[in-house]
Amino acid sequence: xxxxxxxxxxxxxxxxxxxxxxxxxxxxxxxxxxxxxxxxxxxxxxxxxxxxxxxxxxxxxxxxxxxxxxxxxxxxxxxxxxxxxxxxxxxxxxxxxxxxxxxxxxxxxxxxxxxxxxxxxxxxxxxxxxxxxxxxxxxxxxxxxxxx
Amino acid sequence: xxxxxxxxxxxxxxxxxxxxxxxxxxxxxxxxxxxxxxxxxxxxxxxxxxxxxxxxxxxxxxxxxxxxxxxxxxxxxxxxxxxxxxxxxxxxxxxxxxxxxxxxxxxxxxxxxxxxxxxxxxxxxxxxxxxxxxxxxxxxxxxxxxxxxxxxxxxxxxxxxxxxxxxxxxxxxxxxxxxxxxxxxxxxxxxxxxxxxxxxxxxxxxxxxxxxxxxxxxxxxxxxxxxxxxxxxxxxxxxxxxxxxxxxxxxxxxxxxxxxxxxxxxxxxxxxxxxxxxxxxxxxxxxxxxxxxxxxxxxxxxxxxxxxxxxxxxxxxxxxxxxxxxxxxxxxxxxxxxxxxxxxxxxxxxxxxxxxxxxxxxxxxxxxxxxxxxxxxxxxxxxxxxxxxxxxxxxxxxxxxxxxxxxxxxxxxxxxxxxxxxxxxxxxxxxxxxxxxxxxxxxxxxxxxxxxxxxxxxxxxxxxxxxxxxxxxxxxxxxxxxxxxxxxxxxxxxxxxxxxxxxxxxxxxxxxxxxxxxxxxxxxxxxxxxxxxxxxxxxxxxxxxxxxxxxxxxxxxxxxxxxxxxxxxxxxxxxxxxxxxxxxxxxxxxxxxxxxxxxxxxxxxxxxxxxxxxxxxxxxxxxxxxxxxxxxxxxxxxxxxxxxxxxxxxxxxxxxxxxxxxxxxxxxxxxxxxxxxxxxxxxxxxxxxxxxxxxxxxxxxxxxxxxxxxxxxxxxxxxxxxxxxxxxxxxxxxxxxxxxxxxxxxxxxxxxxxxxxxxxxxxxxxxxxxxxxxxxxxxxxxxxxxxxxxxxxxxx
Numbered sequence: 030x031x032x033x034x035x036x037x038x039x040x041x042x043x044x045x046x047x048x049x050x051x052x053x054x055x056x057x058x059x060x061x062x063x064x065x066x067x068x069x070x071x072x073x074x075x076x077x078x079x080x081x082x083x084x085x086x087x088x089x090x091x092x093x094x095x096x097x098x099x100x101x102x103x104x105x106x107x108x109x110x111x112x113x114x115x116x117x118x119x120x121x122x123x124x125x126x127x128x129x130x131x132x133x134x135x136x137x138x139x140x141x142x143x144x145x146x147x148x149x150x151x152x153x154x155x156x157x158x159x160x161x162x163x164x165x166x167x168x169x170x171x172x173x174x175x176x177x
Numbered sequence: 178x179x180x181x182x183x184x185x186x187x188x189x190x191x192x193x194x195x196x197x198x199x200x201x202x203x204x205x206x207x208x209x210x211x212x213x214x215x216x217x218x219x220x221x222x223x224x225x226x227x228x229x230x231x232x233x234x235x236x237x238x239x240x241x242x243x244x245x246x247x248x249x250x251x252x253x254x255x256x257x258x259x260x261x262x263x264x265x266x267x268x269x270x271x272x273x274x275x276x277x278x279x280x281x282x283x284x285x286x287x288x289x290x291x292x293x294x295x296x297x298x299x300x301x302x303x304x305x306x307x308x309x310x311x312x313x314x315x316x317x318x319x320x321x322x323x324x325x326x327x328x329x330x331x332x333x334x335x336x337x338x339x340x341x342x343x344x345x346x347x348x349x350x351x352x353x354x355x356x357x358x359x360x361x362x363x364x365x366x367x368x369x370x371x372x373x374x375x376x377x378x379x380x381x382x383x384x385x386x387x388x389x390x391x392x393x394x395x396x397x398x399x400x401x402x403x404x405x406x407x408x409x410x411x412x413x414x415x416x417x418x419x420x421x422x423x424x425x426x427x428x429x430x431x432x433x434x435x436x437x438x439x440x441x442x443x444x445x446x447x448x449x450x451x452x453x454x455x456x457x458x459x460x461x462x463x464x465x466x467x468x469x470x471x472x473x474x475x476x477x478x479x480x481x482x483x484x485x486x487x488x489x490x491x492x493x494x495x496x497x498x499x500x501x502x503x504x505x506x507x508x509x510x511x512x513x514x515x516x517x518x519x520x521x522x523x524x525x526x527x528x529x530x531x532x533x534x535x536x537x538x539x540x541x542x543x544x545x546x547x548x549x550x551x552x553x554x555x556x557x558x559x560x561x562x563x564x565x566x567x568x569x570x571x572x573x574x575x576x577x578x579x580x581x582x583x584x585x586x587x588x589x590x591x592x593x594x595x596x597x598x599x600x601x602x603x604x605x606x607x608x609x610x611x612x613x614x615x616x617x618x619x620x621x622x623x624x625x626x627x628x629x630x631x632x633x634x635x636x637x638x639x640x641x642x643x644x645x646x647x648x649x650x651x652x653x654x655x656x657x658x659x660x661x662x663x664x665x666x667x668x669x670x671x672x673x674x675x676x677x678x679x680x681x682x683x684x685x686x687x688x689x690x691x692x693x694x695x696x697x698x699x700x701x702x703x704x705x706x707x708x709x710x711x712x713x714x715x716x717x718x719x720x721x722x723x724x725x726x727x728x729x730x731x732x733x734x735x736x737x738x739x740x741x742x743x744x745x746x747x748x749x750x751x752x753x754x755x756x757x758x759x760x761x762x763x764x765x766x767x768x769x770x771x772x773x774x775x776x777x778x779x780x781x782x783x784x785x786x787x788x789x790x791x792x793x794x795x796x797x798x799x800x801x802x803x804x805x806x807x808x809x810x811x812x813x814x815x816x817x818x819x820x821x822x823x824x825x826x827x828x829x830x831x832x833x834x835x836x837x838x839x840x841x842x843x844x845x846x847x848x849x850x851x852x853x854x855x856x857x858x859x860x861x862x863x864x865x866x867x868x869x870x871x872x873x874x875x876x877x878x879x880x881x882x883x884x885x886x887x888x889x890x891x892x893x894x895x896x897x898x899x900x901x902x903x904x905x906x907x908x909x910x911x912x913x914x915x916x917x918x919x920x921x922x923x924x925x926x927x928x929x930x931x932x933x934x935x936x937x938x939x940x941x942x943x944x945x946x947x948x949x950x951x952x953x954x955x956x957x958x959x960x961x962x963x964x965x966x967x968x969x970x971x972x973x
Binding site for chain 1: 222223224225282302475478479884886888889890891892893895896
């Protein structure tokens with residue numbers, strides 16, 4: 030399933046870029062993220078707790094940041110395995126200057142496997158949207174916090 | 178063969194004796210079986226559709242309290258071989274639990290055995306499996322070309338090809354010599370060369386999930402002291418289950434007892450013997466303890482075989498006057514990842530139905546069955562016949578539209594005429610009997626066809642989206658070989674009969690007790706019908722293919738006739754001194770066995786029954802004073818029809834599509850079904866009602882939808898739409914009666930009929946409704962979104 034959207038930050042591009050690639054900020058902003066441990070360069074093992082209907086459960090998986098173009102774009106590759114099945118996400122984040130701050134555009138897709146595909150597929154789009162919304166909200170708080 | 182007496186109760190509307198216990202929740206299903214020390218199984222299933230198993234970590238599961246053992250496919254394969262199938266074609270090995278590669282999402286990879294069902298399930302969730310993913314095959318056209326992967330690279334198929342996804346290739350029709358394997362296309366080529374009009378359409382009879390009300394279940398109990406295995410299984414054919422268990426476990430048929438208690442529907446999917454059943458048997462034997470597995474609803478969507486899923490490229494050659502010259506079809510059946518018991522057979526039945534009810538002089542069909550990374554298919558109500566009839570009936574309807582002919586008149590023009598039976602079709606089936614015009618005339622009359630046309634045209638003039646559809650089906654019943662029955666009249670005059678046709682909702686107890694009641698002249702409530710237990714029923718072939726009345730009912734009557742003859746001899750012996758009656762002059766009426774024409778000379782049924790066991794004046798049963806042949810009233814019979822029976826019918830529907838929502842409402846549905854002699858109209862109508870509902874479900878609602886990764890997206894009742902009462906009109910049923918020459922009562926079979934006729938009828942009506950928008954064909958299911966887009970002027 031394809032996902033795409035934008036989020037407007039009221040902060041300069043460099044500040045947004047740094048926050049979005051900072052592991053501590055990433056962990057703080059990621060909804061339900063319980064642990065996040067580095068496993069290599071730009072790669073982390075994570076556990077995330079999701080509380081949405083048929084996809085409810087604790088997922089363990091990986092987050093990887095790839096294809097970085099400094100200050101402009103990167104790919105976020107997420108994979109999580111839980112009791113209801115497996116979810117894989119792959120999104121490209123693009124940052125651009127916008128009036129009063131920075132515009133982040135994301136585009137990618139989400140794939141589900143197992144019971145989660147059978148039972149929760151119709152919820153995944155909504156859940157992804159909800160969690161992306163929470164992520165950006167969290168990231169806004171991180172940008173503000175980092176600006177001190 | 179003795180000729181059974183025609184029971185007087187034939188045609189009586191007798192209520193189902195099964196219903197009170199089922200409605201009151203007093204039925205015993207497999208999940209109601211509880212044995213001391215019983216363990217519970219749960220399966221870890223693959224989340225991905227295609228991949229090699231790299232590793233399976235069972236340590237967390239094994240460490241859980243209450244877990245007895247965890248077995249991977251490779252561990253199971255050490256004592257459980259690949260599963261048997263009943264088709265004769267080359268097939269890949271198929272283990273109950275995958276040993277090294279998974280080929281569909283939901284395929285088992287390990288089994289947990291635990292003291293509690295919930296522990297077993299939690300432990301299965303704790304198993305970690307690492308896969309090396311392989312490319313996933315979901316599209317049957319691409320599968321045919323081996324793209325993007327081959328599921329069974331080591332299989333050499335019937336064409337001698339290795340490294341192909343083609344499981345089976347079967348040509349059929351005019352000029353095909355099955356012995357030599359040669360095909361002569363001259364007749365079919367000439368038909369198309371002479372055609373004045375050719376209809377050409379690709380159509381898809383989509384994949385369905387059977388969704389029996391009761392999911393599958395098994396309890397296996399190996400008794401080490403006795404070396405016997407008792408299995409309770411939600412199955413349509415306990416004897417077949419027993420025989421395959423014996424084959425795979427290396428046991429004798431005297432060592433294994435299979436019991437089918439109440440079975441809550443099957444629709445063909447419970448003909449199969451599944452991996453979970455074999456595993457339960459093997460694990461029980463290994464542990465020496467009873468083991469239970471009950472499928473949950475979510476599992477059933479992927480773990481129980483699917484139905485249908487055939488794509489047809491159909492061409493019809495005809496003259497402008499409507500005479501059909503030839504029919505050419507290429508069929509691709511998407512059979513999923515493996516071959517189950519009858520998987521390969523089912524689409525071949527489609528091949529055989531392509532003549533429909535029509536006298537088509539030249540037919541060529543080519544069937545390809547292909548492997549894809551999906552749940553395997555197998556029989557589903559109608560099993561191959563609905564698909565074939567759907568294609569033909571859609572094609573006929575397109576031809577009528579192309580020629581501007583009334584669809585009823587085009588059909589009438591091409592019917593096989595009543596005096597041509599038995600009729601060998603070019604598709605290769607010999608139809609036993611038929612009078613199609615009579616069914617058409619009754620359907621036209623009951624539906625008021627001309628009036629409906631005017632109603633439709635008037636509605637259209639008002640801007641409403643209304644259409645009329647017709648379909649005409651024929652189907653094959655009475656297949657599945659012989660059937661067995663036994664009848665015993667006890668010393669107290671009550672009767673026990675056994676049947677090898679094991680019901681799963683069809684009302685055998687009612688129908689068969691009615692037959693015997695008429696035969697013996699005693700009330701049906703004194704008769705018990707025993708079924709579904711291989712220890713009590715000596716032999717059987719199960720309930721499938723609408724065979725139970727045709728084969729099972731006849732076997733019961735033949736066994737009854739033997740006992741009746743013996744009972745008449747006892748009665749004659751008893752009456753001998755006073756009346757010199759002869760056995761063949763005695764009649765069985767109202768609980769008496771008496772001399773025809775002189776009812777005062779006779780004995781009660783009970784008197785004769787008692788005499789048969791106890792002898793004259795000897796209550797201790799010392800056996801004095803019997804006629805030749807000795808004591809007892811019990812006998813049995815095997816019976817097999819000389820040929821298949823071909824019931825048929827005509828369905829007419831009127832539908833209306835809501836312009837604003839695209840929802841289709843079936844406004845009227847008239848069904849004429851000819852299943853030969855009707856024993857119990859209530860049961861026949863019940864079968865037709867259920868069939869119509871399922872057929873309408875396929876036309877409008879149901880569909881197993883897979884994504885490009887081979888994930889089943891319609892995997893719950895949230896996304897897989899089942900028909901509900903509110904989706905259905907009042908069914909207007911009627912019948913014609915064309916008896917079969919193959920059965921003593923003239924019965925033909927009715928279990929699948931409604932499913933076959935209603936689907937094309939509804940689609941034909943929908944296409945008619947949308948024809949003002951330029952529609953000539955629609956693929957099912959006819960979801961509101963599809964219809965709404967057409968009405969809104971968008972592309973299909």
